[in-house]
Amino acid sequence: xxxxxxxxxxxxxRRRRLILMAAMLGIAGLLAAACGDDEADAPAEATATxxxxxxxxATxxxxxxxMTGAAACGPGETDGDLAxxxxxxxxxxxxxxxxxxxxxxxxxxxxxxxxEEMLTKVxxxxxxxxxxxxxxxxxxxxxxxxxxLELNYDAIPNSANISSDFANPPFDPEHKYHVAYQWGTTxxxxxxxxxxxxxxxxxxxxxxDAETAAMVPGGISMLDDAPETVSAALKYLGYSxxxxxxxxxxxxxxxxxxxxxxxxxxxxxxDSVTFGDDLVNGEVDVAxxxxxxxALSIDEADAYETHVYTIPAEGGVRxxxxxxxxxxxxxxxxxxxxxxxxxxxxxxxxxTNWTFxxxxxxxxxxxxxxxxxxxxxxxxxxxxxxxLEFIPHSGDLALMIQDMHSxxxx
Amino acid sequence: xxxxxSREGAAVRARRRQGMLLASPGALYLLIFFVAPLALISxxxxxxxxxxxxxxxxxxxxxxxxxxxxDIIVGIIARSAWLATLTTVLCLAVGYPxxxxxxxxxxxxxxxxxxxxxxPFWTNGLVRVFAIRFLLGSNGPASALSESLGxxxxxxxxxxxxxxxxxxxxxxxxxxxxxxxALERMDWSLTEAARDLYASGARAFWRVTxxxxxxxxxxxxxxxxxxxxGSYVVPDILGGAKTLLIGSYIARQFRDARNWPLGAxxxxxxxxxxxxxVAFNQRSGSGAEDADGPxxxxxxxxRDGAEAKAEAS
Numbered sequence: 001x002x003x004x005x006x007x008x009x010x011x012x013x014r015r016r017r018l019i020l021m022a023a024m025l026g027i028a029g030l031l032a033a034a035c036g037d038d039e040a041d042a043p044a045e046a047t048a049t050x051x052x053x054x055x056x057x058a059t060x061x062x063x064x065x066x067m068t069g070a071a072a073c074g075p076g077e078t079d080g081d082l083a084x085x086x087x088x089x090x091x092x093x094x095x096x097x098x099x100x101x102x103x104x105x106x107x108x109x110x111x112x113x114x115x116e117e118m119l120t121k122v123x124x125x126x127x128x129x130x131x132x133x134x135x136x137x138x139x140x141x142x143x144x145x146x147x148x149l150e151l152n153y154d155a156i157p158n159s160a161n162i163s164s165d166f167a168n169p170p171f172d173p174e175h176k177y178h179v180a181y182q183w184g185t186t187x188x189x190x191x192x193x194x195x196x197x198x199x200x201x202x203x204x205x206x207x208x209d210a211e212t213a214a215m216v217p218g219g220i221s222m223l224d225d226a227p228e229t230v231s232a233a234l235k236y237l238g239y240s241x242x243x244x245x246x247x248x249x250x251x252x253x254x255x256x257x258x259x260x261x262x263x264x265x266x267x268x269x270x271d272s273v274t275f276g277d278d279l280v281n282g283e284v285d286v287a288x289x290x291x292x293x294x295a296l297s298i299d300e301a302d303a304y305e306t307h308v309y310t311i312p313a314e315g316g317v318r319x320x321x322x323x324x325x326x327x328x329x330x331x332x333x334x335x336x337x338x339x340x341x342x343x344x345x346x347x348x349x350x351x352t353n354w355t356f357x358x359x360x361x362x363x364x365x366x367x368x369x370x371x372x373x374x375x376x377x378x379x380x381x382x383x384x385x386x387x388l389e390f391i392p393h394s395g396d397l398a399l400m401i402q403d404m405h406s407x408x409x410x
Numbered sequence: 411x412x413x414x415x416s417r418e419g420a421a422v423r424a425r426r427r428q429g430m431l432l433a434s435p436g437a438l439y440l441l442i443f444f445v446a447p448l449a450l451i452s453x454x455x456x457x458x459x460x461x462x463x464x465x466x467x468x469x470x471x472x473x474x475x476x477x478x479x480x481d482i483i484v485g486i487i488a489r490s491a492w493l494a495t496l497t498t499v500l501c502l503a504v505g506y507p508x509x510x511x512x513x514x515x516x517x518x519x520x521x522x523x524x525x526x527x528x529x530p531f532w533t534n535g536l537v538r539v540f541a542i543r544f545l546l547g548s549n550g551p552a553s554a555l556s557e558s559l560g561x562x563x564x565x566x567x568x569x570x571x572x573x574x575x576x577x578x579x580x581x582x583x584x585x586x587x588x589x590x591x592a593l594e595r596m597d598w599s600l601t602e603a604a605r606d607l608y609a610s611g612a613r614a615f616w617r618v619t620x621x622x623x624x625x626x627x628x629x630x631x632x633x634x635x636x637x638x639x640g641s642y643v644v645p646d647i648l649g650g651a652k653t654l655l656i657g658s659y660i661a662r663q664f665r666d667a668r669n670w671p672l673g674a675x676x677x678x679x680x681x682x683x684x685x686x687x688v689a690f691n692q693r694s695g696s697g698a699e700d701a702d703g704p705x706x707x708x709x710x711x712x713r714d715g716a717e718a719k720a721e722a723s
Contacts, residue, residue, distance in 0.1 A: 116665050123464070141462050219568075224651045226666060269568045269650020283548060396461045402667035403482070409654040410485050 073155040073333035075340060080331040081106040082338055085121070085129040087321070088113050090182070092354040099341050105334055122147055122326045130335040135321050137227070139178050140171040140393035142324070148177040149325040155336040158343035161363035166320065170242070170390055178322035179339050180360035182351060184291040185380065185388055186228055186317035189279045189298075189309045193217075194286055202310035204236035206286050208263055218285035219268030221275055226405035227391050228317065229270075232288060233259045235314045235389075245392045253397060257404030264408045280307050292357040295378050299356070299371075309377035315387035320360065448681065455674035463668030474675040483659070483676070490656040494639040497577040501585040501634045502627065504578065509589035509626075513596075524590070531583040539647050542576050543567060546648070568650030576648040577638050584637070585630040592626025593619075632691040636684050656680065 073079075084096070088111040096107045110127075112118045115138040121127050123145070134142055142148045153159050159179050166180045188202055197215050198206060205212040207220055222229055231241050233256035244252045268284055275289035276297030287294075294309035323342065325335045341347060349367030352359040358378055359368060372378055380388070394401055456470045477483065512523045530538060544550050546567040553563045566572050596619065604614040620627075642657030651658065656676065663673030 114665065116668060145462050145464060221650075224646075264652060267650070267652060269652060271650065281549060398461075398463065399459070399667060399669060402662070402669070406654055406659065406662065407482055409652055410482050410489075 073152055073336045075155050075157050076103070076337050077155065077333045078103050078105045078331070078337050079333040081108055082331055082334040083108045083110075083128060083130045083329075084338065085110050085112060085118060085127075085131065086133045087111060090133065090321075090355060092350055095342070095347060095350055098347075099338060102341070103334075103337060107338075119147075122328075125328060128328055128330055129326050130329040130331045131338055132324055132326055133181055133321050134178075134324055136169065136171040136319055136390055137393045139169075139322055139324060142326075143172060143177050144393070147327050149327055149329060149332065150176045151179065151325065151339075152336060155333070156340045156343065158340045158345075161343050161345055161348065161361050163360055163362040166360045169320070170392055178324045179343060181321045181323050181342070182355055182357040183318065183320040183360055184357045184378075185311060186223070186232070186288070186290055186319070187309060187311040188316075189276065189287045189289055189294040189307060191279070191282075191285050191307050192305075195308065195310070202312045204232060204312045204314050207266075207288060208233065208236045208259055210262075210266070213263075213266050213286075216285050219283060220266060220286045221269050221271050221278060221284045222263075222267055222288040223272045223275070223290075224270035225272055226402045227394070228288070229260055229405055229408070230256050230401045231317050231389075231391050233257075233263075235312070235316065238314065241317070241389045242392055245394050245397060248397065250397070250400065253400055253404060257407060260404060260408035270409075277301075291377055292355060295356045295372075295375060298377075311380055311384045311387060313387075315389065318388035318390055320390075451674045451677050451681075454670050455678050457671045457674075459669050459671055465670040474669075474671040477672055478675060478679060486654050486656050486659050489653065490639055493573070493577065493645075493655065494635050496574060497581060497638040498585075498631050498635045500574065500578045501582050502631060505582055505585035505589055505630065506627075509586050509593055512586075513590055513593035520594075527583055527586055530579075535580060536643060538580065539576055539644055542572075542579060543647055546572050546575070567648065568652065570649065570653070573645050573649040573653075576644045577641065580641075580644055581634045581638055584633040588629040588633065589623065589626045592623040592629075596622050628691055632687055636687060639683070640680055 082105060084107050086109070090111070093109070096109055100107055110129075112121070115135050118132055118134065119138060119142065122129065122132060122142070139148070156179060162180055166183075167175065169175060169178075169180075172178055188204070188206065190202065190206065194206065194216055195202060198212070203212070206216060207213060207222065213220060222232070230253065234241050234244055234252060237252070237255060237259065239249075239252050239256075243249070271278065271287075272289075275284075275287040276293040278284045279287045279289075279294065280297050280301040280303040289309075291309055294307075298304060298307055298309070323339045325332060329335055342351065343361060345361065345363035346367050348359050348361030348364035352361075352364065352372060353367075353369050356372060356378065359365075365373065376384070453467075454465060455474055456472065458466045458469050458471060458473070460466050512520055512527070515523060545552055547553065548563055548565055548567065550567075552566070557563050566575075600622070601614050601618050604618045605611070609617065640657045640660075642655060642661055645651070645653065645655050646658055654662075660673050660676050660680070663669045663676070667673075
């Protein structure tokens with residue numbers, strides 16, 4: 001299940017350490033001739049119901065007129081226990097405990113490993129959630145399929161804390177369905193040795209150009225994720241991802257696909273899980289991957305002197321994960337209360353201090369650790385920021401993009 | 411003559427009822443968790459994917475089956491079949507001498523060896539694959555050993571060789587156990603007889619041992635071939651996901667591409683292929699009983715005799 005879930009562990013580097021730890025345990029187990037370690041097969045959504053105050057119903061009693069949904073909630077108002085479905089390892093659980101203490105309701109916290117996994121659950125109604133964390137393009141897919149409730153921003157006064165950079169999201173043009181949670185970028189992690197060979201400027205050519213790639217002494221890895229590999233190839237070819245999608249430019253996607261196919265044999269592997277660790281360990285010298293994954297690996301290995309995460313000169317991808325309420329949520333007011341809680345300045349900072357991803361929360365900045373704020377890999381300077389693009393909802397082109405990624409591997 | 415007959419008939423019926431009762435939990439389980447999902451998969455394979463990736467259950471069509479003829483999918487299937495065949499052959503080549511060795515040890519040694527064979531099988535498969543990844547990695551012990559011997563570091567991880575090593579290791583137990591069972595229950599006096607009749611060791615093995623263990627060989631091959639054909643964890647982790655195999659491709663259809671109809675039709679194809687393999691096994695299995703030769707025939711004759719005796723009484 002684990003490493004093969006390509007998009008799954010993408011933004012969630014901590015998960016990866018669990019896997020490696022499980023692997024190490026397994027080796028120890030083999031050596032000791034011990035048996036049975038089923039931990040790694042444990043269900044993805046480990047329910048982590050945090051300790052609950054016993055007197056909850058008293059404070060929770062919801063006003064009777066709450067039936068009309070979002071519109072009826074007041075700020076901080078709750079209407080029952082909150083079913084919160086989030087990415088694995090994407091929140092400091094102390095924040096959940098603090099929310100429970102503040103509101104007196106329980107948080108039923110479960111996790112998923114890919115947008116698609118969450119989508120399937122919400123779509124089928126197999127489980128009812130009050131709050132989910134879809135990424136940008138998934139907000140687009142879900143709102144198009146009427147799977148999201150319109151938010152009542154009056155009940156989320158802290159949403160004013162969100163930076164104006166996130167005010168006009170292409171995936172939710174009227175900004176009705178989401179509040180930004182965390183954000184990051186996709187680029188290249190490399191050793192300074194390779195960066196010097198490139199003349200100090202990072203470029204996609206180090207992956208896509210045969211001659212440039214030949215200079216790399218060690219291996220090269222790419223994410224095992226179709227939209228990401230195709231986007232990287234488009235960027236190298238000089239296309240704007242958004243224009244290609246908007247214009248339904250199949251020729252450009254085909255061109256990117258041909259490039260990926262020509263690149264396949266040059267790669268050591270596709271990997272969306274251990275790319276950061278493999279880079280700092282020297283297994284690869286160049287890795288296509290997500291900002292936070294590299295930030296955490298470099299921080300853990302104290303590899304600041306040897307390795308760096310960069311946005312290539314041709315530009316890279318920006319993404320944002322958001323909080324949204326599914327169409328069939330039971331406790332809509334509680335969900336609004338949680339969104340408001342997590343967009344509070346100090347709580348927003350606590351999210352980032354734990355995940356190593358960027359915070360969309362402008363008011364949180366003073367509370368974020370300086371090592372994170374000063375890391376250009378996490379918070380790119382404006383001139384780099386200008387080269388970033390969201391991957392848009394690709395509609396009918398989605399299958400073609402997946403197909404290009406598959407074809408590259410045959 | 412009439413009375414005992416009907417009494418016996420009632421007893422048979424009672425036994426049959428009892429059998430059905432005992433089998434019902436298992437049958438129910440299979441119905442809910444095997445037959446129903448299978449039916450669902452078959453239904454989905456005729457559905458349509460909408461542009462947002464939903465599966466629309468209106469407008470039935472066979473588009474997803476037509477897509478199977480696509481060059482990319484044919485290539486993936488051919489590659490998967492080749493890898494599964496290679497894995498099976500290697501498992502047999504490694505597993506047969508191994509099982510032979512175990513089966514010819516004294517009883518108490520056999521028990522220990524069998525437990526040693528089983529231990530990795532009890533360990534979570536994913537953990538074992540990660541262990542191999544660690545062993546084969548360029549920073550791993552295998553590379554360190556080769557470097558200290560002066561051969562330099564080697565890069566074997568994320569190559570087809572690494573995938574093959576991992577596959578053979580993952581499925582070896584499934585080959586060894588049926589072979590061991592076949593070898594263990596073999597009547598060794600038949601080999602001795604062959605030797606007494608001046609057959610060379612090789613000839614005795616070829617003409618007596620091998621045919622007598624044919625059922626074990628077929629069972630082992632099917633047990634290895636079936637899961638390695640659909641395997642996707644090992645190729646992805648040890649092969650660096652650089653070469654698509656049918657298992658990964660199906661998983662990708664359900665997870666990333668959200669093209670359930672295509673994933674479903676490929677699954678149906680895989681299941682049908684497996685059913686054919688199992689049917690082949692069944693037939694060879696019954697055929698192998700004949701090949702069991704004198705001993706099996708003797709047993710049958712004995713059984714026939716017993717039945718005849720029972721009828722006579």
